[in-house]
Amino acid sequence: MVQYNRARLDASFAALSDATRRGVLEQLGRSDASITDLAEKFHMTLTGMKKHVGVLEQAGLVTTEKVGRVRTCKLGARRLEEETAWLERYRQLWDSRFDELDKVVEELKRKEKIDGRKKKE
Amino acid sequence: MDARRKSEPAPAKNRTTVERKSERELVVTRTFNAPARIVFEAWTRPELFKRWWVPKSVGVSLLSCEMDVRTGGKYRLVFGNEASNPMEFFGRYIEVTPPSRLVWTNDEGGEGGAVTTVKFEEKGGQTLLVIHDLYPSKEALDASGFTDAMPETLDQLDELLVTLGA
Numbered sequence: 001m002v003q004y005n006r007a008r009l010d011a012s013f014a015a016l017s018d019a020t021r022r023g024v025l026e027q028l029g030r031s032d033a034s035i036t037d038l039a040e041k042f043h044m045t046l047t048g049m050k051k052h053v054g055v056l057e058q059a060g061l062v063t064t065e066k067v068g069r070v071r072t073c074k075l076g077a078r079r080l081e082e083e084t085a086w087l088e089r090y091r092q093l094w095d096s097r098f099d100e101l102d103k104v105v106e107e108l109k110r111k112e113k114i115d116g117r118k119k120k121e
Numbered sequence: 122m123d124a125r126r127k128s129e130p131a132p133a134k135n136r137t138t139v140e141r142k143s144e145r146e147l148v149v150t151r152t153f154n155a156p157a158r159i160v161f162e163a164w165t166r167p168e169l170f171k172r173w174w175v176p177k178s179v180g181v182s183l184l185s186c187e188m189d190v191r192t193g194g195k196y197r198l199v200f201g202n203e204a205s206n207p208m209e210f211f212g213r214y215i216e217v218t219p220p221s222r223l224v225w226t227n228d229e230g231g232e233g234g235a236v237t238t239v240k241f242e243e244k245g246g247q248t249l250l251v252i253h254d255l256y257p258s259k260e261a262l263d264a265s266g267f268t269d270a271m272p273e274t275l276d277q278l279d280e281l282l283v284t285l286g287a
Contacts, residue, residue, distance in 0.1 A: 091139040098137055098151050100173035104163045105155045
């Protein structure tokens with residue numbers, strides 16, 4: 001899991017190291033767009049834009065879907081990051097619950113010990 | 122009995138793990154340094170349950186807690202601050218098998234509610250707790266989680282976009 005995340009982070013940073021690709025992400029943050037739209041907006045050839053989108057896609061930052069002859073791009077990492085962040089918050093909730101539960105459990109253990117002693121006497 | 126055995130020095134804090142096991146399942150695990158009957162008791166006696174279920178860090182308190190812990194029995198928990206709207210959580214116990222298994226429904230979400238199974242697995246005086254939430258669909262799991270997560274994750278997204286724009 002940790003390894004997977006690290007590889008993913010590396011890929012994300014590599015993808016974000018390019019100004020055009022950052023611009024594409026910003027653009028997709030506003031609305032989904034086709035590769036043709038993006039190529040026009042960034043004054044690039046279709047092939048050039050396809051390459052950039054490919055790098056972003058590999059990093060999981062963008063997903064693409066082909067409908068008919070148009071390939072539409074949208075932000076992809078958002079969901080993953082949300083899920084990771086949410087799982088971590090969920091874990092923290094349970095973790096603090098369990099810290100409190102530990103106290104209750106310790107108290108019950110002590111009580112059981114005292115009761116056990118009483119019974120033997 | 123086991124209780125007479127010398128208790129070992131308390132080890133470091135036990136780890137809580139959370140895993141999305143599948144599109145419809147979430148699993149939480151944690152070990153407790155006590156036999157299952159004790160951990161089970163802390164889960165099933167309302168006056169004990171109340172003391173740990175809502176940690177202070179959550180920022181709300183448990184306003185009321187009704188638990189009829191037996192197969193077919195119902196529960197209803199109400200959370201909130203004095204000022205804000207109370208949140209209710211309720212459902213039914215499908216299975217209560219002391220001290221090893223508890224299963225309940227989460228009905229406040231209507232059709233999208235998960236079924237929660239808590240297993241208490243005792244081994245060498247310790248108890249491994251496994252909490253398993255099974256949702257009716259992937260969408261139901263996503264919806265339950267992301268409702269809570271939204272404000273903060275959107276902040277994070279804002280930050281990301283600011284960074285990108287800079």
